[in-house]
Each structure stands twice: as C-alpha cells, then as structure tokens.
Amino acid sequence: MKTKSYVTTLLKFALAFTFAFILLILANVNVEAKTATVTNLKETDIEPYENPDITITWDAVSSGDQTIYYRLETSEDKITWKDEGSYYEPTAKIHAPSGKSVFYARVCAYTAPYDYAYMDDKNLCDIGNWSDTLKVVARISDKTSKIIGTKATAASLSFKWAAVSGASGYKVVYYPSGLSDLSKELTTSTNSCTIKNLKEDGSYAICVYALNSNSDFTAVSNTYTETYATTLPKKIRDFKVTTAYPGDASFEWKGINGAKAFQLQITKVSDSKKFKNRL
Known part of the structure; x- marks a missing residue:
C-alpha cells in the first residue's frame, strides 16, 4: 500500500511539473514575441535635402521589465514589404524609394533577449501585432510652372498655373517686392488662387510650391515658380x-x-x- 501511495505521489508530482513547464514555455513565447500593437504611427519631419531622411514616430509600447524592440517595414504597394531593420526607440529615419513621392510604412513591437542575432529574427513579428499602415509622403520633385495672372483689383490678385502631377495642393508665398521678411502664405487644393487684403497700387512677388500631404504631415517641394504683379489703384x-x-x-x-x-x-x-x- 505504501509503495502504491508513493508511486501515485510521484505521478502527481510529475504531472504537476510537466504542466508547470508547459505553462512556462507558453509564457516565455508570449513574453519574447507578442506584445501590444503599435499605435499613433505618423510622419513628423523631412530634411530639406535631396534624398532626405524622413522621420517616423509612434507611441512607445510597455511590457513590464522586458526590453522592447520595434521592427519597421516599408512598401510601395502595401503588398510586398521591405524590412528596414529593428529600433530601440519609438522613432526611425528612412528614405523614400527612388522616384516615389508616396509609399507606406508599418511597425511591430516585440521583446527578445539582448542578442543581436535573435533581435534581427524576421519571424518575430509574424506572431506579433503590426500597426496600422501609414501613408508616407516625400517631396514632389517637379516644380510648378506657367504661372499667370488672371485678375487684378485694388486689393487682390488672382493667378493660375500648370497642375503638378501627384500634388495634393499648393503653398503660395507672397510679399511686397524686395521685402521678403514681410512674407505671408496661403494654401490651396487647386492650381489657382486669389490673394486678398493687399495694398492699393502695390507690387508683389508671388512664389508657388507643390505640396504632398497625408493626414498629419505635409511635404513642401524645394523648388518653386515665381512671378510679380501689381494691384490697381482704387481710381484714376x-x-x-x-x-x-x-x-x-x-x-x-x-x-x-x-x-x-x-x-x-x-x-x-x-x-x-x-x-x-x-x-
């Protein structure tokens, strides 16, 4: 009887140990791979250079005392994704694909031992949670052209120009001729505008830039078209x-x-x- 009781106790202990070990493995998989979904992914900056760095940020993810890593991928079509590497902080600098003014990005958060080989395992995010896809905008390389005046009054000037392919809108900067420090600006979604509240019989410089926008950020072209125009006097x-x-x-x-x-x-x-x- 004692022998049977002893065997029964050992079996119970073995089953309990096995169950605990399985739970530990499952917990370890969960800790090392799957974390909360990355949120608030957005574009925040673009350098004023050719082939500039584009800054992407997102909200930090917390996982207790575990070290969080982030994997970033980009795509031209939201179907084929390119790995841009892993990051320690919730920010990254990337470049637009050659010749593209719009592309897409997504980020996954995961935990891993402090081991570079393990950290760069591309399969970690397969069971993680990817963020929503972000539309990333780069500067449009083509500049505005053929700007002409269409109407002038004592207090306003109207213009139109050739539409730029891919532009989501235009920024119009204007100022009294020779006084660029007094510049003002307006934006328009079409390739025309009317500048109001100008001074009578005044000469103005007008510069038009192409814009490329997403919901949070606008990339302004480095090049522009410039013209000059004069408002009319109120009367002879x-x-x-x-x-x-x-x-x-x-x-x-x-x-x-x-x-x-x-x-x-x-x-x-x-x-x-x-x-x-x-x-």
Missing part, C-alpha cells in the same frame, strides 16, 4: 482734358503704376449716349 487720379477741338480731344491722368491698359468712357450729355474706347 488727376484726370483732365489737355486739348479740345471740334470732334477731337486729348486727356491725361496720373498715379497708375504698372497698369498695362486703360478703358476710356465718354458720355454725350445731350442724349446720354456712351462711347467706350480701350487704350
């Missing part, structure tokens, strides 16, 4: 008749800097007939 000043003969008269006026044409309107008082002539 010092208008007068200089000579008058039967059937003929001469006039002059002042204060119209930058105007390219004038329209003269003559009203015959006796029968209120109007005669217009573009000069």
